[in-house]
Amino acid sequence: MKTTPLFGDxxxxxLRADDAPSIFTAIDTQRTYLGRWLPFVASTLRAEQTREVVARxxxxxxxxxxxLRAGEDFAGLIGFKSANPATRTIEIGYWLREEYQGRGVMxxxxxxxxxxxxxxxEMExxxxxxATGNLPSNRIPQRLGFRLDRVELRGELLSDGEFADLNVYRLAR
Structure with a gap:
């Protein structure tokens, strides 16, 4: 399976099916940190749930x-979602374990x-x-030249029961 070097190690x-235990461990051991902005953390209570999500x-x-790997260690997930072939638009979602934050990895x-x-x-x-309040996450597309396209008001229900507005950044080919 092809890996893509980023920098350092x-x-x-x-993603592979056998990544599910490492993903669940990251979620389970960093619930407070990850759960602030990732609604799925609160409902991910068993390793079997993570295996099912990975399979999907x-x-x-x-x-x-x-x-994302740091040597052989699991550091986080990044992937594509919501591919729209008609407009050739795709979304990127990501999350990173707390100990790897602030290093430019994401x-x-x-x-x-x-x-x-x-x-x-061949996306355009x-x-x-x-989330508008998640400043570290917002800085990533800003650093990479994405432009703020729109704000989705009350775009995501967080695990604390509050809705978050979402900044939607776009980068065109």
Whole structure:
């Protein structure tokens, strides 16, 4: 399975079924940190749920997903979602374990996925949606030259029961 080097010992590797235990462990051990902005964390209570989600991701060939690796360790997930063949637009979603934040890992990974979207998938637009209050996540598309396209008011229900507005960033080919 092909991996994509990012920098140092960080790399992207296509998601595999046997990644599910590492993904669940990351969620289970970092519930407070990850759960602030990722609504699925609160409802991910068993490893079997993660195995089912990974299986669904692997069956969706239009929207490939990758693990972020630090050496052999699982650092996070990044992938495509909501591919729209009619407009040739695709969204990138991502999350990273707390101990890997602030190193430029996700910025490098998003750049790599943009390259894949434009050169291999022949997309015209890449979108990233970030809760307006999630400043670290917002800085990634800003650093990479995405423009703020729109704000989706009350675009995502967070696990605390509050709705978050979403900044929708777009990068055109």
């Amino acid at each position: 960080f790399r992207l590797r296509p 991701m692997l069956s969706d060939t239009a929207n490939p997903v990758y693990t 910025t490098a990974a998003v750049q790599a996925l943009c390259d894949i979207a434009f050169s291999q998938m 637009n890449v979108e990233i949606k970030c």
